[in-house]
Amino acid sequence: MKNELTRLLGIEHPVILGGMLQIGGARLAAAVSEAGGLGTLGQRPSLEAWHDEIKKTRSLTDKPFAVNLPMHAAELDKRIEIVIKEGVRIVVTAAGNPKTVMPALHGAGIVVMHVVASVDQARKVEAAGVNVIVAEGGESGGMVARDRVSTLVLVPMVVDAVKVPVVAAGGIADGRGLVAALALGAQGVQLGTRFIATPECEAPDIWKQAIIRARETDTMVVPRGKAQGRVLKEDAAPGQLMAGEIAGMITATEPAAAVIARIMEEVEPAFKKIEEQVRA
C-alpha cells in the first residue's frame, strides 16, 4: 500500500507502533520497522537509557524508526541534540505544543508527528508545522484525554480540519480497522495494545496474558497523576496494566512481524467486502 504517509515516512506498510513509556524499547521498535511498519521508541525518563535505546534500535535495523519526545521530558534540548546526532529521521512530539522545537527538528530534516485528541489540538499543531497528525480516540490504552472522543468521530473531523496526512489511533488491531481508517480519510494506523502482546515487547508476561484474557468491556479509565489513563480492570493488578478497549479482540501473542503481515493480508478481503456491497 502506498500513499503520501508511506512516502513521507519511507515505510512499506502504513502501520505505526505507538510510543509506549518504558515498555516500547529497541527490540520492539526495530521489529516493527524491519517488518515494514514504523517502530517508535517510547520515552525513558533516564537520558542515558533513552540514548542507549536509540543506538540499539539503529544497530538492529537500517529502516526508518521514530522516537517519542514529550515536550515535558527532562533535558529536552539534550534529547533533541541526541536525536539529530544519531540521525533519527522521525520524531513524535507529544504532551504540549511542539512549536518551540520545530526549528531545530526541521532544520535537521526530521519529519515531525504529533498525537492529538481533538480538532482544536490538530489545528494548533498543524499551525506549529508538524508533518503528520496522529488522531487518537479515547478507546485507546494508556494516557487518554479528558473528553475521550472516539476514533470514529475524531479521525474524519481532523482530516477535514488539516491538510497534513492523518493517522488513526485507538481501537485498531487488524486489517478491518486499517481499511476503516482509510474510509475515514486517514492514511495509516497507529497501534499500541496489539504490540504489547508480542514476544518483542518488554512488558512483563502478566500484562500480555491480561490483554489476552480481557473482553472488550474489561478496561476502565482511572486517574493517573493530574491526567487519566485507560487500564485493564484485571483482578490480579486492578488499574495497573494499561491497555485499550481493543484488548478484547486480542487472543494470542504474535511476533510483531506477524501482526503487520496479518493486518496487510486482511486489507484485501475487507476491501472486497466493501466493493461487493457498493457495486451491487
Place this chain on the structure above:
Amino acid sequence: MKNELTRLLGIEHPVILGGMLQIGGARLAAAVSEAGGLGTLGQRPSLEAWHDEIKKTRSLTDKPFAVNLPMHAAELDKRIEIVIKEGVRIVVTAAGNPKTVMPALHGAGIVVMHVVASVDQARKVEAAGVNVIVAEGGESGGMVARDRVSTLVLVPMVVDAVKVPVVAAGGIADGRGLVAALALGAQGVQLGTRFIATPECEAPDIWKQAIIRARETDTMVVPRGKAQGRVLKEDAAPGQLMAGEIAGMITATEPAAAVIARIMEEVEPAFKKIEEQVRA
C-alpha cells in the same frame, strides 16, 4: 447498495434511523423510509399516542418502517398486538432479552432487530432468535452502556461472534462512516443525532441548534435514573439535551431525505480513496 440487510429489511439504502424516545415520531420515521432508509418510531409511554404514531407513519409512507419496543414498556402484550394488527414488518426490541416476545413476533412474520453494547449481549440475543443486531458504541447519544465500548472496537467483534447481519451505531453521520462500518463487517449504519438536526424531527429548536454548535468534545455522560446517558454540555440546558459525540460533525439542519442522499453520494468517493491506496 445491496446486501443481506437491505434485502431482509426491504430497503434501498442501509441507513437506519435510531428509535428516539418522544422525539422520533411519525413525520421523521416516514421521511427516512420514504427516502429509502429505514425509519424507526421511537417509544412513547402512552399506548394510545404510540398507536397513533404507528397509524400516522403508515399513512405517510408505503415503505417499510420499524417500531421500537423496549422490553420494559408498559402493556407490552398490547403493544405486540397493535404491531401485528397494524402490519408493522420490523420491530426493534431493546432493554432486556427479547426471548419471550420472539414467538409472537416471528409468528407474525416480523423481522426483529436488537441493539447491543457488548459481544456477550450479541450472543444472547442471537440465541434468542433476533434477525439483525445493532452494535452501538459508547460514543452514541442518549442512553449508553456502563462500559461504553467504542463502535470501532465493538462492531468487528460482534461481527465475528454472530451469523446475523450487523448494523453499526454510534459516531456515524456521513458516507465515510458508512464505508468504515462496511470495512468492519457491518452491513449498514444506524444514526440518531444526525436525524435530530432535521426539520422533520419534533425535538425543540434549542436542541437542534445546540447540536449544530457543539464541537466533538462537547458531550458528556451523566446519570439518568439507574442508567446513564450521553448529553450535550451546553450551558443553556446543561446535561438535558441528549446527543452523541458526532454532534461535532453536524453543522446545519438538513431534511432527512437530504441526509440519506448525501450519505449515499459520499460512499463512492470514500470507496475510491481506499481503492487508490490499496491498489497503489
